Amino acid sequence: MTSLDIGGPAQPLLTITGLTKHFPLKRDPLGRGGGSVRAVDGVDFEVLKGETLGVVGESGCGKSTTARLLMHLIEPTQGEVVFDGCTVRGRDLPLKEFRRQVQMVFQDSYASLNPRLTIEDSVAFGPQVHGLARGAAVARARDLLARVGLEPARFAERYPHELSGGQRQRVNIARALALQPRMVILDEAVSALDKSVEAQVINLLLDLKAEFGLTYLFISHDLNVVRHVSDRVMVMYLGQVAELGPSDALFDTPAHPYTQALLSSMPSMDPDHRTEKAALAGDPPNPINPPAGCRFHPRCAHAAPLCSQTEPARIANGSARSVSCLIHQPGSGHPLAQPKEAVA
Amino acid sequence: MSSVITSSTVSAPVPMQRSRGYWASVWQRFTHDPVAMGAALVVLVLIAFALFGHSIAPADPYQSSMLKRLKPIGTPGFPLGADELGRDMLSRLIVGARLSLFIGITPVLCAFVLGTLIGLVAGYAGGLVNTVIMRVIDVFYAFPSVLLAIALSGTLGAGVVNSLISLTIVFIPQIARVAESVTTQVRNRDYVEAARASGANAFTIVRVHVLGNVLGPIFVYATSLIAVSMILASGLSFLGLGVKPPEPEWGLMLNTLRTAIYVQPWVAALPGAMIFITAISFNLLSDGLRSAMDNKS
Numbered sequence: 001m002t003s004l005d006i007g008g009p010a011q012p013l014l015t016i017t018g019l020t021k022h023f024p025l026k027r028d029p030l031g032r033g034g035g036s037v038r039a040v041d042g043v044d045f046e047v048l049k050g051e052t053l054g055v056v057g058e059s060g061c062g063k064s065t066t067a068r069l070l071m072h073l074i075e076p077t078q079g080e081v082v083f084d085g086c087t088v089r090g091r092d093l094p095l096k097e098f099r100r101q102v103q104m105v106f107q108d109s110y111a112s113l114n115p116r117l118t119i120e121d122s123v124a125f126g127p128q129v130h131g132l133a134r135g136a137a138v139a140r141a142r143d144l145l146a147r148v149g150l151e152p153a154r155f156a157e158r159y160p161h162e163l164s165g166g167q168r169q170r171v172n173i174a175r176a177l178a179l180q181p182r183m184v185i186l187d188e189a190v191s192a193l194d195k196s197v198e199a200q201v202i203n204l205l206l207d208l209k210a211e212f213g214l215t216y217l218f219i220s221h222d223l224n225v226v227r228h229v230s231d232r233v234m235v236m237y238l239g240q241v242a243e244l245g246p247s248d249a250l251f252d253t254p255a256h257p258y259t260q261a262l263l264s265s266m267p268s269m270d271p272d273h274r275t276e277k278a279a280l281a282g283d284p285p286n287p288i289n290p291p292a293g294c295r296f297h298p299r300c301a302h303a304a305p306l307c308s309q310t311e312p313a314r315i316a317n318g319s320a321r322s323v324s325c326l327i328h329q330p331g332s333g334h335p336l337a338q339p340k341e342a343v344a
Numbered sequence: 345m346s347s348v349i350t351s352s353t354v355s356a357p358v359p360m361q362r363s364r365g366y367w368a369s370v371w372q373r374f375t376h377d378p379v380a381m382g383a384a385l386v387v388l389v390l391i392a393f394a395l396f397g398h399s400i401a402p403a404d405p406y407q408s409s410m411l412k413r414l415k416p417i418g419t420p421g422f423p424l425g426a427d428e429l430g431r432d433m434l435s436r437l438i439v440g441a442r443l444s445l446f447i448g449i450t451p452v453l454c455a456f457v458l459g460t461l462i463g464l465v466a467g468y469a470g471g472l473v474n475t476v477i478m479r480v481i482d483v484f485y486a487f488p489s490v491l492l493a494i495a496l497s498g499t500l501g502a503g504v505v506n507s508l509i510s511l512t513i514v515f516i517p518q519i520a521r522v523a524e525s526v527t528t529q530v531r532n533r534d535y536v537e538a539a540r541a542s543g544a545n546a547f548t549i550v551r552v553h554v555l556g557n558v559l560g561p562i563f564v565y566a567t568s569l570i571a572v573s574m575i576l577a578s579g580l581s582f583l584g585l586g587v588k589p590p591e592p593e594w595g596l597m598l599n600t601l602r603t604a605i606y607v608q609p610w611v612a613a614l615p616g617a618m619i620f621i622t623a624i625s626f627n628l629l630s631d632g633l634r635s636a637m638d639n640k641s
Contacts, residue, residue: 068537071541073537073540073541095543096543097543099541099542099543100542100543103541103542104538104541106534106537106538108534111533111534111535112533112534112535112537112538113535114535114539114552114553114556114557115366115557116366116556116557117552117553117556122535125539125542125544125552125553126542126543126544129542129543129544129548130542130543159366172538175538175542179542179543
């Protein structure tokens with residue numbers, strides 16, 4: 001596994017630049033309509049080796065679309081995915097090999113397992129695709145099932161509908177690991193589970209990460225879970241990255257007004273800090289026709305006239321903490337922005 | 345049933361028994377459906393007629409006799425009467441099962457294979473390929489099946505083989521449409537996405553993950569077409585485009601007996617009754633199959 005590490009530990013495992021996905025809308029017979037849903041609109045970020053990058057945001061902000069774009073399950077409109085220094089689909093990294101190194105666990109544990117295959121066959125499918133003989137693939141599948149806590153003698157020949165949600169998600173994790181990947185994308189992988197089962201699966205994921213030296217991209221709308229598992233957190237809003245930074249720093253001192261609003265919507269255990277009013281009113285704007293300037297300005301508490309005209313700079317790859325907001329852009333002209341000097 | 349319940353409650357929380365496969369559970373539900381089992385029995389009898397008709401039939405179905413024309417039901421030696429040439433109706437109905445079932449089932453079988461193939465390609469490929477294939481299919485689908493079958497048979501010429509070909513062409517678009525819509529549904533399931541994410545090529549994904557999940561619904565739909573096919577095939581024979589006399593085939597018998605409808609209405613109605621019984625049995629059978637395969641738990 002370590003032999004696959006090309007660029008050394010300092011090189012980001014995954015570098016995303018300008019990732020964009022516009023879903024075109026159908027025109028009606030008169031040629032009206034058209035346009036497109038800008039699900040992901042210019043996203044840049046890096047995933048460092050061995051880290052867990054959490055991705056949070058409201059429904060429809062482009063979290064899952066980003067995951068599917070990363071896996072090349074849908075074609076990006078624009079943008080580049082570089083994995084450990086190699087462009088995916090380039091000469092050094094064909095798509096099939098990339099998919100062996102990056103795997104994904106989906107939210108719906110039932111829909112992501114073929115109902116006609118035993119779980120052992122489901123897990124063994126990937127290795128067979130990559131040339132492992134059936135016997136060896138099944139042996140690996142049984143090992144992994146044991147590793148994720150499903151005794152092979154009891155479970156290997158069962159069908160998905162005979163398992164509980166937590167058990168099925170363990171199968172999905174085993175299937176993702178069957179290809180011995182370096183990175184796993186967890187797309188709301190624990191969101192549909194009961195709280196107690198969720199905790200077990202999260203602990204399993206953390207154990208597996210340590211054991212196999214994995215890197216996680218952890219997508220969730222559950223802020224507490226994201227804070228618990230992530231080293232760094234990325235906040236998405238309407239197809240763009242609002243803020244990115246180390247988990248603790250971001251949760252303790254959120255910089256972007258959207259992050260602040262999002263975090264204040266977290267239920268508090270302390271009665272003195274009860275959430276009095278909704279931090280964010282209304283739904284996110286329509287991604288077909290996003291607001292001009294900063295996309296958050298119609299709902300932002302600190303919006304200035306400038307915000308509807310000027311688009312804030314996108315977050316910068318390579319920096320530890322980055323905010324896409326005019327307030328934090330020195331000299332932007334926003335009343336709350338500092339005039340010249342850099343913001344800490 | 346009670347034994348099943350106790351065995352699973354005793355071995356709680358996790359029963360150790362080896363799980364039944366999907367098809368085993370379908371079979372189990374199917375055998376507990378009395379209507380479907382009744383229909384299956386009728387179909388089995390018909391198939392026995394088709395295979396061993398000549399040994400089962402009490403008389404020679406081709407032996408005509410001018411003296412015994414159009415005898416009523418219950419005539420000694422002719423339990424179901426005699427037709428317009430004095431041939432034993434019972435024997436002709438039994439022997440006729442072979443040709444009637446053959447021209448009823450064969451086109452559906454051929455169309456099942458070809459239609460599934462077309463539907464799978466269109467459904468899995470999606471996009472432009474899907475649009476092109478399905479619009480061509482729609483052109484065929486736009487014709488009423490009877491009209492299309494008659495037109496094709498008329499063009500190809502009379503004969504059993506030609507009527508089989510024309511019926512196959514009639515059914516391909518119908519099966520392809522069902523196959524396409526089921527495949528499109530399955531294609532978007534997460535497990536197909538997961539299979540793509542594991543780097544498998546389209547052929548492997550279709551073979552391992554799609555085929556097993558689409559064949560069931562398509563098969564059920566195809567069984568319901570057997571009844572339609574039999575009626576259409578009988579219709580072609582009735583019009584003189586299918587089976588040629590003196591072969592016993594229900595549709596053709598209905599045709600040749602129709603002039604006797606005022607003389608011996610009950611005898612004349614018998615081939616129609618056979619077609620009706622066969623069609624309804626296949627329909628009930630396919631209904632039973634569908635509900636047996638429907639159960640998710």
